[in-house]
Amino acid sequence: MSVLAVHSLSKAFGGVRAVNEVGFAVERGEFLAMIGPNGAGKSTCFNMINGQLAPDSGEILFEGKNIAGLVPRTIWQLGVGRTFQVAATFGSMTVAENVQMALLSHAREIYSLWRPAGEMHRERALDLLEQVGMREAADRPSRELAYGDVKRIELAIALANEPRLLLMDEPTAGMGARERHELIELVKRLVVERNISVLFTEHSMDVVFAFADRIIVLARGRVIADGDAAAIRDNAQVREVYFGTGKTFAQSTSQGAAS
Ligand code: ADP
Ligand code: MG
Numbered sequence: 001m002s003v004l005a006v007h008s009l010s011k012a013f014g015g016v017r018a019v020n021e022v023g024f025a026v027e028r029g030e031f032l033a034m035i036g037p038n039g040a041g042k043s044t045c046f047n048m049i050n051g052q053l054a055p056d057s058g059e060i061l062f063e064g065k066n067i068a069g070l071v072p073r074t075i076w077q078l079g080v081g082r083t084f085q086v087a088a089t090f091g092s093m094t095v096a097e098n099v100q101m102a103l104l105s106h107a108r109e110i111y112s113l114w115r116p117a118g119e120m121h122r123e124r125a126l127d128l129l130e131q132v133g134m135r136e137a138a139d140r141p142s143r144e145l146a147y148g149d150v151k152r153i154e155l156a157i158a159l160a161n162e163p164r165l166l167l168m169d170e171p172t173a174g175m176g177a178r179e180r181h182e183l184i185e186l187v188k189r190l191v192v193e194r195n196i197s198v199l200f201t202e203h204s205m206d207v208v209f210a211f212a213d214r215i216i217v218l219a220r221g222r223v224i225a226d227g228d229a230a231a232i233r234d235n236a237q238v239r240e241v242y243f244g245t246g247k248t249f250a251q252s253t254s255q256g257a258a259s
Contacts, residue, residue: 001064003028003165003197004049009058009068011044018044020221022058026165029195031188033208035232036218037245042201045218046169049199050082051075062165081163083154083171091143095134095153098142099125102160128156131190148179155187159194166191168200172207180204184211205247209233217241 002025011019019041026032034042047053049060051072060068067075076082090098103121129135132152137145142153151171158166171187172180184200184207191198202208208215208229215232217225219241225232232238 002026002061003030003063004199005059005061006045006049007059007061009045009048009060010056011041011048011053012056017221019048019055022218022221022223024216024223024226026197026199029192029197031191031198031211031213032200032216033212033214034199034201034216034218035205035208037241039220040218041221042218043169046082046167046199046201049075050080050167076161076163079162079164080167081158081161081165082167082169083151083158091141093142094139095142095145096122096125096129096138098153099128099156099160102157106161125156125160128159129153131159132156132186148175148183151175151183152186155183155190159190162194163196166196166198168198170201170203172202172204177204177206180207181210 004026006025007023009019009022010017022041022045034045036042044053048055048068051067051070051074054069058068059066062075062078062080065078067078067080070078090101093101100121103124107121126135126138129138132155134149134152134156137149137153142150145153166187168187172183175183180202184202187198187200188211190196212229214226214228216223217232217235217238219237224241225235225238227235
C-alpha cells in the first residue's frame, strides 16, 4: 500500500481552479519532489494533505485511511509531519526545550506543557539535536539562532513526532545554494535512516535533480508529468511550462548522460 495516495483532488478559490483533479502516490521511504511554476497549486495541495484546507472533492489516503477534510492536529497525530512553518519555534525557550515540547506533545502529555519542560525527555531531545548537528546550541535561547539553524531545529521538532510521511513546502526558501544543498542532504540522510517518506517542494532544480527519487510536475492545477529526473528533464511539456521562467534543465540526458 502506498503511504499516500491522492485521487482526483480539487480545490478552487472563486473562479481559480488552484488544484484540479490531481492524483499521485508516495511510496514507503520515497523522497519525492513536487515542482511547478509559481501558482501551479503546490502549496494548495500540501495544505489539503496537512489539513489546513478542506478539499472541494477528492480523496487523500494516508496508509489507506481517507484524511481529506480532517483537522491538522488529527492528521499530524496520525503520522503526517510537516516542517518549516514560520514561527514554528518559541524564541523565549531554549533550543532543547523546544524539542522537548515536541517530544512531550508527541507523548500526549499535554498537561505537562503547563510546567517547565525541565528534564523531561531531555536526553532524547539532545540526541535529536545531535543528529541535526545542533547539540552545542541546546541551551541557547531559540531567538538567538541564525536562520539556517532554525531550520535544523524545526527538522528535529518534526522528527520528534516520528512521522511516517513528512511534508516540506519550500524548506529552503531564503537560503543560499550551498545551505540549500546541505539542508536537503541532511533531511534525506535522516529520513532514509528512519524509512520516512517525504514530499517536498523546492525551487532549485539542482537540488531537486540531485536528491529526489521521483518528481511530480504541476502546472495550472494539474499534474503534467511524473517520473524520475531523466524523464522530467527531457519532458517537452515540462520544458514548455518553465520556458521563460529562468529555470534551466542544463544536464539533458538526451545525449546519453546518465543521471
Ligand atoms: P504554488 O504553491 O504552486 O505557487 P498555490 O497553491 O499557492 O501555488 O496557488 C495556486 C493558485 O491558487 C494561484 O492562482 C493562487 O493565486 C491561488 N490561491 C492560493 N491560495 C489562495 C487563497 N487562499 N485564496 C485565493 N486564491 C488562492
Ligand atoms: Mg507555494
